[in-house]
Amino acid sequence: MQKLIQGLHKFQSEVFPSREGLFTSLAKGQRPETLFITCSDSRINPNLLTQTEPGELFILRNAGNLVPAYAPTSSGEAATIEFAVQHLGVRQIVVCGHTQCGAMKALLTPEALKDSPAVATWLQHAEATRRHVRDNYQHLSGDALATVLVEENVLSQLESLRTHPAVRARLARGEVSLHGWVYKIETGQVFQFNPAGGQFEAIDRGSPTESVVLPLRAVVGI
Ligand SMILES: [Zn+2]
Structure with a gap:
């Protein structure tokens, strides 16, 4: 203290x-222009990472940077998203996952959570991610599997964002854009999902800065 x-x-x-x-x-x-959704992990500092000032990022954090699909029974996440989009008028939403994510590792080893019921229940919002990776990346293991899990989780949360009425309406009008990032703690690099190539690519000086439209994959089932 x-x-x-x-x-x-x-x-x-x-x-x-x-x-x-x-x-x-x-x-x-x-008047922040960005809703930045990321993990609670202490190693991530959104303002440091993006070199932004107080007032520039509206930040939503939780274990695993998860976005529960919209439901009539509200959540803190839904309220934060609605407020950011509807009242603050953010122009872009970034979902930023990261390497070495404890929440994602726990997804692969659910037995380790038997004494953490709150965490286990929360991670059910990433169940679509777990199933997608299990069904499509059986050939991977170790770091490669962990990386894919982090990336697929970001994409799943972007899909989940589309279930929120405030987001959906502004997406339809072109008033907000969605971006999927993965922060690599080991190197400081950030990788952004490129829908054209269907993969995450390093953001560097030559990277385009305009908005990208993410393709809809199967709707995430929570
Ligand atoms: Zn994390």
Whole structure:
């Protein structure tokens, strides 16, 4: 706790005064252009990764960067997505998975969760991912299997986003775009799904920055 308190002191005595203009303007409201959905993993820092400032990313985090399919019984995720799209008017939604994801590893070893019922129940939102990988990537194992699982999970969550009425309506009007990313912790690289090639490709200086339209795969069943 001491480390956090010391950090607060430094923020208030050094960082805030040096950026007072930014924080004063943010006190009047927020207008983020991006809803950034990622894992709760402590190794991911969305603002550091994208070099964005406070006020630029509306962030939704949970174990496994999962998006429960829309249901009449709401969830924190559904409310956050609806608010971001409908009220904040975000123009893009990024689902960012990552390598070494504990939630994804747990998907492959469900027996390890027998004493963690809340986690096991939550990961049912990734059941479509698990089945898809099990049925289509039987030839893979180890790191290759883990990578595919992370990538397929991102794609499944993008499909799940389409079940949310607010997202669906704005997608139809071209007012929002969806992006699938995987952050490689080991190298700092980010890979983006390219629908044209049907695979994840490294984002580098030469990568196009325009929106891409993701093809619909089979609707995710939760
Ligand atoms: Zn994770």
